Amino acid sequence: MQRSLLLATALTALAASHADARTIFVSNEKGNSISIVDGDTLELLKEVPVGQRPRGIVLGKDGKHLYICASDDDTIEIMDTSSFEIVGTMPSGPDPELMVISPDGSTIYVANEDDNLVTVVDVASASIKSEIPVGVEPEGMAVSPDGKTVVNTSETTNMAHFIDAESHEITGNVLVDQRPRFASFSADGGEVWVSSEIGGTVSVIDSEKREVTHRITFAIPGVPDEAIQPVGISILDDHSKAYVALGPSNRIAVIDAQTYDVIDYLLVGQRVWQLAFSPDQKTLYSTNGVSNDISVIDVDADKVLKSVAVGRFPWGVVVLDP
Amino acid sequence: MTGATGMAGSRTLSRCLLLAAVASMMWSGQVSAQAAPAADPDWPCVQRLLPEIAGGMVWAGPPLDQVEMPDSDREFDALARELAARRVPIEQAEQDIDAYVQALNGQATPERLAALFKATLAIINDDRSSIINGIKKFSKGQRTLAEKINAKNQEIEGMDRSDVLAHDAAVAERDWDVRIFDDRRHSLTYLCEQPVLLEQRAFTLARALASHLE
Numbered sequence: 380m381q382r383s384l385l386l387a388t389a390l391t392a393l394a395a396s397h398a399d400a401r402t403i404f405v406s407n408e409k410g411n412s413i414s415i416v417d418g419d420t421l422e423l424l425k426e427v428p429v430g431q432r433p434r435g436i437v438l439g440k441d442g443k444h445l446y447i448c449a450s451d452d453d454t455i456e457i458m459d460t461s462s463f464e465i466v467g468t469m470p471s472g473p474d475p476e477l478m479v480i481s482p483d484g485s486t487i488y489v490a491n492e493d494d495n496l497v498t499v500v501d502v503a504s505a506s507i508k509s510e511i512p513v514g515v516e517p518e519g520m521a522v523s524p525d526g527k528t529v530v531n532t533s534e535t536t537n538m539a540h541f542i543d544a545e546s547h548e549i550t551g552n553v554l555v556d557q558r559p560r561f562a563s564f565s566a567d568g569g570e571v572w573v574s575s576e577i578g579g580t581v582s583v584i585d586s587e588k589r590e591v592t593h594r595i596t597f598a599i600p601g602v603p604d605e606a607i608q609p610v611g612i613s614i615l616d617d618h619s620k621a622y623v624a625l626g627p628s629n630r631i632a633v634i635d636a637q638t639y640d641v642i643d644y645l646l647v648g649q650r651v652w653q654l655a656f657s658p659d660q661k662t663l664y665s666t667n668g669v670s671n672d673i674s675v676i677d678v679d680a681d682k683v684l685k686s687v688a689v690g691r692f693p694w695g696v697v698v699l700d701p
Numbered sequence: 702m703t704g705a706t707g708m709a710g711s712r713t714l715s716r717c718l719l720l721a722a723v724a725s726m727m728w729s730g731q732v733s734a735q736a737a738p739a740a741d742p743d744w745p746c747v748q749r750l751l752p753e754i755a756g757g758m759v760w761a762g763p764p765l766d767q768v769e770m771p772d773s774d775r776e777f778d779a780l781a782r783e784l785a786a787r788r789v790p791i792e793q794a795e796q797d798i799d800a801y802v803q804a805l806n807g808q809a810t811p812e813r814l815a816a817l818f819k820a821t822l823a824i825i826n827d828d829r830s831s832i833i834n835g836i837k838k839f840s841k842g843q844r845t846l847a848e849k850i851n852a853k854n855q856e857i858e859g860m861d862r863s864d865v866l867a868h869d870a871a872v873a874e875r876d877w878d879v880r881i882f883d884d885r886r887h888s889l890t891y892l893c894e895q896p897v898l899l900e901q902r903a904f905t906l907a908r909a910l911a912s913h914l915e
Contacts, residue, residue, distance in 0.1 A: 669900060
């Protein structure tokens with residue numbers, strides 16, 4: 380009893396003291412957990428057990444809650460970002476994999492891979508607002524900075540679907556390369572970048588014209604083409620550079636976002652999957668599924684600073700500043 | 702008694718039909734949405750088949766294809782074998798690397814460490830290649846068994862039920878095959894993890910060696 384009281388006090392102290400520091404949240408697909416890393420000391424603070432097969436994670440607008448796709452439990456779990464406790468759940472539709480939150484924080488869009496749907500969840504009431512039928516095996520999700528357009532990519536149809544956030548109608552389809560995995564809007568909303576895992580490319584789509592304007596390809600000396608599988612994308616708000624995770628090639632491509640040329644390849648960890656910037660965009664974090672770690676990258680220098688061991692098969696990553 | 706057997710038999714049959722259908726789909730590569738299209742039909746794992754761990758995937762030091770290997774050096778060869786061996790815990794292998802670098806007393810040039818990694822990776826790739834062949838053989842075996850179960854199901858459906866002995870014998874044979882199929886199916890996840898574990902080992906060793914490059 381005394382011991383558990385002591386432990387509880389220590390944990391509370393830890394949580395309280397940590398409120399001042401940057402926190403990195405990582406979902407571990409096979410570990411069924413969220414790893415919590417101190418963003419200042421880069422030490423693993425805690426591994427919190429959550430639902431089965433956690434993949435996509437997003438922060439609520441006020442940063443108080445982390446939303447977690449528990450894919451095999453067909454639900455979204457809600458974690459309190461101060462106490463690191465699961466405080467509730469929300470419906471997600473079946474097999475939620477990846478989700479995005481609208482800029483105003485009111486709506487979450489979930490890709491339901493098995494049911495060819497995008498589920499629209501109202502955050503305040505924790506209820507499903509709508510289900511939008513899309514292409515086969517929806518995967519990547521992005522929402523425009525003005526919140527008016529949602530983009531979903533479907534793996535089998537090889538399309539990026541543009542969806543009107545108001546009417547929930549599909550307003551355009553753009554063909555991209557094979558197995559599109561991830562989509563991201565530029566900060567000005569003018570472009571959508573879509574990675575194609577099998578095609579090995581990133582398509583840059585003009586979001587107004589709904590056409591592919593650039594197709595970025597990758598080649599790494601000593602690495603077979605089939606190991607270059609683009610997944611996560613992060614574009615700097617000033618549109619100077621973008622970063623693309625290249626799966627089992629274990630590299631992140633650094634792209635000049637003005638010329639669309641690849642300027643460097645950074646060796647990170649194994650099967651690099653998703654990326655996230657710190658809020659000040661000075662640091663980039665990557666999840667490395669097979670080496671069970673995250674890499675910390677200095678954005679100015681494009682240098683890998685450190686690897687931090689997390690849980691089994693890290694998948695999603697988000698960063699919260701105090 | 703007959704009724705009970707019949708019910709149990711029909712439950713088994715529907716389960717068999719389902720399994721066989723899933724099996725033939727799975728072993729023709731249709732079930733795993735994550736398997737690459739037009740990939741090797743004998744590759745049953747979700748992970749895309751990479752036949753070899755290319756040096757560039759894990760190693761950022763001097764290019765391995767330009768590295769010269771040392772003339773017969775027993776200690777070097779033995780260390781490469783030790784580092785590659787799955788029986789040796791990875792922590793032990795990391796300590797072996799540290800000890801090797803210390804023993805070289807400042808002579809651990811990037812080229813020498815690259816050569817050690819190249820030799821180690823070659824052994825790991827040989828090992829991995831045998832595992833991959835084993836998985837493909839396993840996959841072919843499962844496909845053959847799934848086809849046999851399908852054929853037996855059709856045979857049972859067309860049988861004259863009045864020949865109870867022949868019917869029961871056919872059902873028993875099919876049930877046995879289904880059991881074997883099912884048992885083997887459960888080991889697929891484990892099998893598919895084996896090449897990945899070797900990728901992990903290669904990467905960890907590359908990282909440990911690279912830490913001595915600077």
